[in-house]
Amino acid sequence: MKRKYFGTDGMRGKANSFPMLPGTAMKLGMAIGILFRREGHRNRVVIGKDTRLSGYMFENAFVAGFTAAGVDVFLLGPVPTPAVAMLCRSLRADIGVMISASHNPFYDNGFKLFGPDGYKFSDKTEQQIERLIETDMTDQLAGQLDIGRAKRVEGDIYRYIEYAKRTMPRDVTLEGMRVVIDCANGAAYKAAPLALWELGAEVITINNKPDGMNINEDCGSTHLAALTKKVCEVQADVGIALDGDGDRVLVADENGTVVDGDQLMAVIAESWHQSGRLQGGGIVATIMSNVGLERFLGHKGLILIRTGVGDRYVVEQMRTHGFNVGGEQSGHIILSDFSATGDGLISALQILGCVKETGWPMSRLCHKFEPVPQLLKNVCIGKGRPLENKRVRKVIDAAGKKLGKNGRLVIRPSGTESLIRVMAEGDDSYLVERVVDDVIDAILSVVDSI
Numbered sequence: 001m002k003r004k005y006f007g008t009d010g011m012r013g014k015a016n017s018f019p020m021l022p023g024t025a026m027k028l029g030m031a032i033g034i035l036f037r038r039e040g041h042r043n044r045v046v047i048g049k050d051t052r053l054s055g056y057m058f059e060n061a062f063v064a065g066f067t068a069a070g071v072d073v074f075l076l077g078p079v080p081t082p083a084v085a086m087l088c089r090s091l092r093a094d095i096g097v098m099i100s101a102s103h104n105p106f107y108d109n110g111f112k113l114f115g116p117d118g119y120k121f122s123d124k125t126e127q128q129i130e131r132l133i134e135t136d137m138t139d140q141l142a143g144q145l146d147i148g149r150a151k152r153v154e155g156d157i158y159r160y161i162e163y164a165k166r167t168m169p170r171d172v173t174l175e176g177m178r179v180v181i182d183c184a185n186g187a188a189y190k191a192a193p194l195a196l197w198e199l200g201a202e203v204i205t206i207n208n209k210p211d212g213m214n215i216n217e218d219c220g221s222t223h224l225a226a227l228t229k230k231v232c233e234v235q236a237d238v239g240i241a242l243d244g245d246g247d248r249v250l251v252a253d254e255n256g257t258v259v260d261g262d263q264l265m266a267v268i269a270e271s272w273h274q275s276g277r278l279q280g281g282g283i284v285a286t287i288m289s290n291v292g293l294e295r296f297l298g299h300k301g302l303i304l305i306r307t308g309v310g311d312r313y314v315v316e317q318m319r320t321h322g323f324n325v326g327g328e329q330s331g332h333i334i335l336s337d338f339s340a341t342g343d344g345l346i347s348a349l350q351i352l353g354c355v356k357e358t359g360w361p362m363s364r365l366c367h368k369f370e371p372v373p374q375l376l377k378n379v380c381i382g383k384g385r386p387l388e389n390k391r392v393r394k395v396i397d398a399a400g401k402k403l404g405k406n407g408r409l410v411i412r413p414s415g416t417e418s419l420i421r422v423m424a425e426g427d428d429s430y431l432v433e434r435v436v437d438d439v440i441d442a443i444l445s446v447v448d449s450i
Contacts, residue, residue: 004130005129005133006129008310008312009110009112009120009310009311010111010113010121011024011111012101012111013108013109014108015053015057015058015109020058020110024133025058025111026065027065027133028111028129028133029061029062029063029064029065029066029067029068029069030132031065031129031132031137032045032069032071033045033065033068033069033071033095034069034132034137034140035125037070042072043070043095044071044074044093044095045066045095045096046076046084046095046096046097046153047062047063047074047098047099048078048080048084048096048099048187049076049079049099050078050098050099050100050101050215051185051186051187051189051210051215052101053212054109055099055100059075059099062099066148066150067142067147067148067149067150068147068148069141069142070141070142070143070146070147071094071095071148072148072149073148073150074091074093075153076153076156078189078190078210079156079160079191080191080192080345081100081112081187081245081246081247081342082339082341082342082343083157083160084097084098084112085114085339085340085341086159086160086163086339087160088116088117088118089116089340093116094115095114096113096114098111098112101244101245102244102245102247103221103222103244103248104216105216106212106214106215106216113126114341117340118339118341119315119319119341120312161191161194161198163338164346164349165198165199167335167349168353169357172353172356172357173200173356174356175200177200177201177356178201178234178236179236179240180206180227180230180231180238180240180252181203181206181241182219182221182226182227182239183205183206183207183208183220184219184220184244185207185210185214185215185216185217186210186215186242186243186246187245188242188245188246188344188345189208189209189210191246192240192344192348193208195345199349201352204230206226206227206230215244216243216244219241220242220243221250221344222243227239227252228252228256228257231252232255232256237254237355237362238251238254239251239253239256240344242344243331246343247311247341247344248261248332248344249261249347250330250331251348251362251366253361253363254361255363259362261329261332261333262285262289262292262329263293263366263367264333264347264366265293265325266293266368267351267365267366267368268333268335268347268351269297269302271350271357272324277337278324279323279324282304282323283297283323283326283327284306284314284317284318284327285305285307285328286306286310286314287306287307288328288330288410289306290329290374290425291408291425293369295369295372305323308412311327311332311334311341311342314326314327314332315334315340318334318336319336323336324336324337327342327347335347335350372425372426373429373432374424374425375429375433375436376421376422377421377422377423377437377440378414378420379420379422379444380418380419381418381420381443382418383418386420386443386446386447387411387443389446391442392439395438395442396411396439396442398438399435399439402435403435406427407426407427407428407431408424408425409423409424409435410422410424411439420443422443424439
């Protein structure tokens with residue numbers, strides 16, 4: 001079934017443009033409420049949001065839709081995405097909704113949907129919802145006596161903070177550590193600094209004054225210049241950068257050098273392997289992770305399972321095959337012993353725990369392997385399907401042969417934008433750049449002719 005509303009991670013798009021309209025949110029609440037309805041049971045939903053201006057609009061639209069379907073609503077306010085997943089279980093809710101477009105600019109927004117176990121909805125469930133949205137649901141709504149109630153929940157962010165803190169070993173504190181944290185003016189602007197401070201760290205917080213429009217603006221895990229500058233300025237031991245909804249993390253070492261998700265996963269995998277906690281004999285990552293990570297794990301006798309791009313696909317593989325560490329190069333790291341989704345704060349705490357246990361500086365701890373030269377470029381395509389063109393396919397095939405068995409070529413359309421992403425990696429950086437440019441030139445020649 002071709003999707004009209006859902007993408008690779010819930011719904012996402014420009015606020016007040018299709019499908020990100022308040023009417024869509026209201027219908028979505030109705031459809032989910034109807035789909036999850038059980039006889040003799042009063043359903044409840046927890047709704048969180050990041051700090052975007054449009055969050056108010058969608059929050060109220062969801063309240064209308066869910067209460068119309070007879071679902072009681074608990075409004076959490078600005079909280080990280082992993083807090084919604086965790087509180088879904090903690091509050092025994094049937095549904096969790098996070099209103100966020102993650103690392104996107106403020107004018108975008110999106111909906112991430114969770115079941116009672118804290119895991120994101122399956123493709124099958126999303127398809128059922130899409131079918132319901134397209135129908136007249138009037139006759140399936142709650143009767144006048146069964147309309148849901150809504151209330152704003154105060155203080156439940158502290159449940160999440162305590163939960164995150166308990167993922168650290170009991171005898172490990174962060175005393176003596178100077179930590180800079182960039183909150184991206186997003187959903188974790190309260191929770192993350194407070195958790196670090198309560199664990200004993202000296203915390204310098206930047207980009208923690210959201211105004212509805214500055215989320216991810218030249219800050220957070222997609223814009224690291226402010227973090228690296230601050231780390232060097234205050235001589236911090238580590239810098240932590242979260243994204244707008246707090247489900248991803250990147251790190252800067254004491255020299256201001258950025259550490260990506262591949263290196264962070266390598267640190268956690270090695271530590272957990274040594275302590276006997278690692279399950280599945282390795283980790284799960286996406287096709288975008290550097291082959292250097294795969295080689296590092298191989299030398300440790302561990303495996304790397306690759307999935308398509310998107311943390312939900314990583315989670316599916318982890319659940320199916322019994323892994324408890326997985327993630328993406330971009331900083332989505334899933335530690336299923338603790339969380340059902342990516343959690344930037346908890347992932348950062350695991351890294352800081354390793355620093356305290358080893359006594360090593362971040363620059364030593366987080367340089368586990370030398371990355372293989374990797375290049376990613378985006379091509380704006382507008383309309384059309386250039387990847388189906390024979391000439392483009394021929395160039396792609398030739399590029400793959402040039403890279404050989406020790407290289408990789410990954411070409412994929414973006415799930416949220418009119419882009420094609422072209423990524424290549426191999427031991428020869430000049431060859432990597434050449435094949436990427438060859439593929440892009442071929443795509444552009446087709447796009448220009450459309």
